[in-house]
Amino acid sequence: MKKLVPSSLDPYQVFNDIASVKRLEKGERLKRIAPEICNSYKIYCNSISDLSVMYPIGFTGLEKEDLEDCYLGKTNPLNRLLADIIESQALPIRSQCQYCGMGSANTFDHYLPRSIFPEFAVFSLNLLPCCDTCNKHKSNVFINNLEGKRQIINLYYDNLISECYLNVSIYYKDDVPIAEYSLVQTSGISDSQFCLIKSHYSKLKLLERFRKRSSEVLSETQSSIKTHIKTKSIERVRQFLLEEAQRLRDIFSNNHWKVVLHEGMANSSKFIEDCCLTQ
Numbered sequence: 001m002k003k004l005v006p007s008s009l010d011p012y013q014v015f016n017d018i019a020s021v022k023r024l025e026k027g028e029r030l031k032r033i034a035p036e037i038c039n040s041y042k043i044y045c046n047s048i049s050d051l052s053v054m055y056p057i058g059f060t061g062l063e064k065e066d067l068e069d070c071y072l073g074k075t076n077p078l079n080r081l082l083a084d085i086i087e088s089q090a091l092p093i094r095s096q097c098q099y100c101g102m103g104s105a106n107t108f109d110h111y112l113p114r115s116i117f118p119e120f121a122v123f124s125l126n127l128l129p130c131c132d133t134c135n136k137h138k139s140n141v142f143i144n145n146l147e148g149k150r151q152i153i154n155l156y157y158d159n160l161i162s163e164c165y166l167n168v169s170i171y172y173k174d175d176v177p178i179a180e181y182s183l184v185q186t187s188g189i190s191d192s193q194f195c196l197i198k199s200h201y202s203k204l205k206l207l208e209r210f211r212k213r214s215s216e217v218l219s220e221t222q223s224s225i226k227t228h229i230k231t232k233s234i235e236r237v238r239q240f241l242l243e244e245a246q247r248l249r250d251i252f253s254n255n256h257w258k259v260v261l262h263e264g265m266a267n268s269s270k271f272i273e274d275c276c277l278t279q
């Protein structure tokens with residue numbers, strides 16, 4: 001999971017550009033509410049450290065439809081915005097969903113759901129590139145209705161990258177390695193941060209999805225070690241796995257599922273012994 005870099009395009013200008021290309025009545029209605037939209041963008045920016053305090057303006061009827069259509073009705077200014085959000089990200093992670101670190105970032109999540117907050121339908125800071133699966137699982141999830149706390153990590157703002165909170169242990173079932181992922185609260189993570197992390201992983205079903213995807217990596221890594229490391233020893237194989245974990249960490253950061261999986265493999269004596277067996 002890497003932090004996202006915000007688009008540098010002026011969000012209010014983008015809104016006006018989209019309003020300008022809409023047909024007459026719709027364009028006029030959008031221009032009439034533009035000052036309110038501009039004000040709501042300012043409130044969003046002032047509240048970005050904890051968006052759970054945000055309340056929808058409450059647009060209804062045609063105005064709500066018009067605002068949602070700014071995103072749903074594809075226009076050149078919108079396409080430019082979406083392309084700029086993607087191109088603002090570092091090349092190695094540009095095409096990858098940072099909610100999960102697995103899927104292709106081929107959709108955009110509205111951090112504050114579009115149906116509840118149509119005023120942020122085309123606000124760049126509210127648009128996060130992500131995969132179909134994460135987008136579907138997140139759906140309209142925003143805050144916990146009982147506690148009023150955010151449930152999904154904000155990739156533009158939350159500083160959770162440096163702490164290691166994802167762990168994996170490898171166990172065997174019928175002689176087949178299985179990776180079991182878990183979350184751990186280390187000393188650098190506050191209770192409220194850990195609540196947010198747990199909720200994020202639970203809502204997006206990440207631990208289960210990592211587990212399913214890991215079987216392919218476990219099998220490929222084992223076969224790659226058997227093929228490419230000529231003189232196998234416990235230490236040589238462990239070193240290979242740790243070097244691969246570090247290479248992936250440099251690209252994807254600490255809590256990427258593949259980084260911890262390689263560390264898990266390096267910590268599993270049975271996995272390494274199996275790699276050392278001659279075919």
Ligand SMILES: [Zn+2]
Nearest residue numbers: 097100131134
């Ligand atoms: Zn995803």
